[in-house]
């Protein structure tokens with residue numbers, strides 16, 4: 109089976125920006141954030157469980173989930189957070205395994221904000237970390253989501269620490285530069301991964 113590159117990094121580090129560049133190079137990207145969102149899409153069986161558990165006030169007029177309301181519930185209530193994780197994580201795990209069997213590119217990128225914390229890093233042959241100083245994580249995330257720097261700081265505090273994450277890296281992207289700087293690094297990693305993929309299949 110193909111080479112699997114695990115990609116992670118703290119909030120706002122640029123995982124999506126980096127993944128998009130790999131996707132542009134023809135690499136299949138499996139993004140657990142995308143899958144987790146899909147788990148609760150309109151009319152999904154998991155979504156009706158969420159409504160039954162937290163109440164119908166989370167249902168928007170079109171029947172879809174009020175994600176902002178759910179986020180604020182789980183942010184303030186750890187029992188609720190655990191309940192939701194226990195609902196979604198097994199579904200996402202299955203979806204990842206299924207996507208891996210369907211992937212056809214020379215190597216595959218498995219992108220997840222919780223790759224290390226969830227243990228899914230075990231599925232990967234190598235770990236690629238997107239790294240950014242915390243002040244830049246805070247400023248980029250706050251301006252992207254239009255939320256407070258304090259909220260971003262709280263989320264950073266809940267994630268694995270930067271030194272712990274960096275200690276596990278096989279490869280590193282320094283995303284403190286501009287998008288052009290990011291793209292150059294992605295291109296050279298792509299060349300390296302194509303070589304490694306060749307070695308793995310031979």
Ligand code: ATP
Nearest residue numbers: 118119120121122123124125248252285286287290
């Ligand atoms: P999250 O953990 O919240 O999902 P992420 O790691 O996927 O975040 P992105 O959404 O890719 O991070 O990037 C965060 C913000 O920073 C986005 O608005 C993105 O456009 C911007 N950004 C990413 N890389 C750069 C860069 N090199 N220069 C400037 N802005 C960037």
